[in-house]
Amino acid sequence: MTYAPTREDLTERIRLNHDSLSYRNGELFIEKLAVEDIAAEVSTPFYCYSASTIRNAFTLLADKLKPVHASVCFAVKANSNISILKLLADLGCGMDIVSGGELERALAAGVAPSKIVFSGVGKTRREIRRALEVGIHQLNVESPAELDSIREVARDLGCRAPVVFRVNPDVDAHTHAKISTGKKGDKFGINIELIEELYAKAAACTELDVAGLAVHIGSQLLNLSPYRAAYRRLASLVDQLRSRDLPVRSLDLGGGLGINYNFGVGPDVGEYAAIVKETVGGLHCELTVEPGRWLVGPAGLLVTEVLNLKEAGGTVLVIVDAAMNDLMRPALYNAVHPVLPLQDPGHRSAHPYQIVGPVCESSDVFGTYDALPPLQSGVRIAFGCAGAYGASMASTYNSRDLIAEVLVEADRFRVIRRRQTIQDLLELESATPWQKCRSETNATTAL
Numbered sequence: 551m552t553y554a555p556t557r558e559d560l561t562e563r564i565r566l567n568h569d570s571l572s573y574r575n576g577e578l579f580i581e582k583l584a585v586e587d588i589a590a591e592v593s594t595p596f597y598c599y600s601a602s603t604i605r606n607a608f609t610l611l612a613d614k615l616k617p618v619h620a621s622v623c624f625a626v627k628a629n630s631n632i633s634i635l636k637l638l639a640d641l642g643c644g645m646d647i648v649s650g651g652e653l654e655r656a657l658a659a660g661v662a663p664s665k666i667v668f669s670g671v672g673k674t675r676r677e678i679r680r681a682l683e684v685g686i687h688q689l690n691v692e693s694p695a696e697l698d699s700i701r702e703v704a705r706d707l708g709c710r711a712p713v714v715f716r717v718n719p720d721v722d723a724h725t726h727a728k729i730s731t732g733k734k735g736d737k738f739g740i741n742i743e744l745i746e747e748l749y750a751k752a753a754a755c756t757e758l759d760v761a762g763l764a765v766h767i768g769s770q771l772l773n774l775s776p777y778r779a780a781y782r783r784l785a786s787l788v789d790q791l792r793s794r795d796l797p798v799r800s801l802d803l804g805g806g807l808g809i810n811y812n813f814g815v816g817p818d819v820g821e822y823a824a825i826v827k828e829t830v831g832g833l834h835c836e837l838t839v840e841p842g843r844w845l846v847g848p849a850g851l852l853v854t855e856v857l858n859l860k861e862a863g864g865t866v867l868v869i870v871d872a873a874m875n876d877l878m879r880p881a882l883y884n885a886v887h888p889v890l891p892l893q894d895p896g897h898r899s900a901h902p903y904q905i906v907g908p909v910c911e912s913s914d915v916f917g918t919y920d921a922l923p924p925l926q927s928g929v930r931i932a933f934g935c936a937g938a939y940g941a942s943m944a945s946t947y948n949s950r951d952l953i954a955e956v957l958v959e960a961d962r963f964r965v966i967r968r969r970q971t972i973q974d975l976l977e978l979e980s981a982t983p984w985q986k987c988r989s990e991t992n993a994t995t996a997l
């Protein structure tokens with residue numbers, strides 16, 4: 551089957567990445583607000599998200615997937631800010647979580663437990679218990695040992711645990727090695743050859759409600775053909791299980807849709823929907839997808855201010871007040887986020903700039919950029935496409951505060967996470983009492 555995007559499809563794809571950002575008289579706007587004006591209120595560095603970009607992305611994806619009746623569960627790890635989760639939940643989006651913390655955030659955002667799926671390689675018994683107690687939609691099982699834990703917790707609670715098996719289909723996602731998850735030998739999922747026996751065993755257990763299968767082959771997929779390969783393997787497995795009279799009613803197709811990190815055209819969700827239809831659309835299963843980056847990535851900016859410039863070995867270094875602890879992707883994956891000056895005078899610097907942060911690591915480098923306007927101390931710039939895996943991966947390394955996050959809605963903005971300061975940490979510290987447990991002396995006495 552071939553998929554030919556129409557002119558409207560292409561326009562839509564470009565619009566999605568551009569609609570919230572514009573330059574007016576050389577000034578960067580997000581929705582109807584000048585980013586400079588927000589920066590004057592919220593000191594840099596901070597994350598800034600466009601609500602309409604997220605809404606448009608969700609609506610477009612949900613529409614494209616309507617013909618195959620697939621529901622969308624947002625991968626909370628991409629952006630776990632409760633206000634962002636709430637915004638998506640209000641549109642009818644479910645959530646894909648990987649920890650007890652993400653479960654609590656989803657619940658706090660008002661997501662119905664029946665719209666939450668729990669993925670993740672290592673779930674603790676406490677997390678499994680809490681998930682079953684609140685009644686989540688399903689647990690995606692990642693190993694035979696985890697299945698045993700789920701069974702035991704369910705028995706203890708006197709309930710039936712809804713489970714699907716996450717299959718490792720041994721498909722190369724053709725993405726960065728650090729974010730590929732569907733190849734044999736990756737820590738994710740269960741080897742496809744082992745599924746049939748495990749499925750049969752689990753289907754016979756009264757504590758388990760075995761609903762189906764899941765797959766997630768990696769993140770930031772720009773080429774969609776690995777999906778076709780993975781979903782075909784999933785479909786064959788469904789046939790194999792059904793031929794043994796093992797019912798399969800649900801398929802979780804994972805996330806991974808990539809974005810164009812330069813505001814250009816990214817993968818086409820219409821084509822993705824066509825692949826879903828072609829491969830698993832005829833199986834009469836309840837379908838779920840778990841995108842993270844695609845829904846929120848283009849919606850976010852990381853706004854930062856130039857502290858100083860200096861020269862090193864012939865390179866002009868621009869030291870900004872954001873760092874790798876705020877946005878880890880460049881240091882971790884050599885990812886390059888586009889730079890948008892908040893004020894663009896139109897002319898360009900004669901030389902490239904290497905933009906670096908203040909953290910004491912040589913990898914605290916955002917990248918080398920040419921064609922930027924002349925930069926100097928006090929000038930503000932923004933890194934684009936920073937809505938996914940930015941704030942959610944931030945740390946306080948070098949005792950730097952977690953930075954603020956701001957949500958823009960048309961002509962107004964709201965701080966949706968305030969900066970975490972040393973004062974917050976001190977308050978937490980002073981509220982923590984000393985506790986006793988077995989010590990060397992009383993342990994010896996006990997012997």
Ligand SMILES: Cc1ncc(COP(=O)(O)O)c(C=O)c1O
Pocket residue numbers: 625628646669670766768769770804805806807840841842843844
């Ligand atoms: C199980 C699972 N589902 C969904 C996602 C979301 O991925 P992405 O943000 O690439 O869509 C991930 C992350 O790779 C994942 O591990």
Ligand SMILES: N[C@@H](CCCC[NH3+])C(=O)O
Pocket residue numbers: 627729769770879938939943
């Ligand atoms: N954190 C990664 C993606 C990992 C996806 C989770 N499995 C990134 O920023 O690209």
